[in-house]
Amino acid sequence: MNDAHWHLVVNHFPIIGSMFGLGILIAGLVLKNNTVKNTGYILFVIAAIFAFASMATGDGSEELVEDMPNIGHQIVHEHEELAEKLAILLYATSFFSVLSIYTDVKKHKYAKAVSLITLLLALASTVIATFVGNSGGEIRHTEIRENVINAAPNMESITTDNDKEE
Template sequence: MNDAHWHLVVNHFPIIGGILGLGILIVGLVLKNSTVKNTAYILFVVAAIFAFVSMATGEAAEELVEDMPNLGHQIIHEHEELAEKLALLLYGTAFFSLLSMYTDVEKHKYAKTISIVTLLLAIGSSVVGTFVGNSGGEIRHTEIRENGTNAVPSKESVTTDNHKE
């Protein structure tokens, strides 16, 4: 398996893990259940680890696909920029998740505040994650692009279009 394949294998978990963690955290906060909240916190840490792996394989995956027909450097660059933002958000969410678990166990007076910060980071991660997933999908799934201007036409399609005239 090459880096592009590894990237495709691991890149879904930071997005899906973040969204699932958000839902679990909301339930944990509503129920005031530490076990449910801790489950979400652990999921955020695992999502951040997968984000790190996804970022590590992303550059090599880019090198493998950037010169393919119907791909433009701009669409890949946009995906990369969004992915970097998501990774930072997930790293922050993971850090505050660990801090939330610690303060909850220690019954610290700021435990609830830190949990709310974790929740806000998780919301941000989920929103940015949906944009990252969509932009990643647009790289190879031209049918989901809003407009065709992001794609560079292949030599065959330019030749075929010129012969139609």
């Protein structure tokens, strides 16, 4: 397997992990349930690990696809820039997730503040993750790019043999 294949294997979890982690963390905060909150925090740590793996395989994947027809360097570069921002956000979210678990366990006076910081980082990570996922999809799925010209024929201008006979 080459880097492009490995990149496709690992790149979905930082996105999906962020989304699930955020939902679970919000549920844990609303329910005031530490077990549920900790599950969300652990998901962010796992998402950060997969973000690291995605970044490690991204350059090799870039080399394989950027010269393919209809791709080009610019669209890959935009995806790479967004992915770097997401990785940094996920590393920070992961750090604060571990800190949140620690402060919750130790019943530290700053536990709620650290949880709030983690929540805000998680929200930012999830938003950026959606942009990263979309930009990554646009690399090979040209049909979802904004500048795609609809190439479908105009159905009104097509005549059939039956239309000509009338």
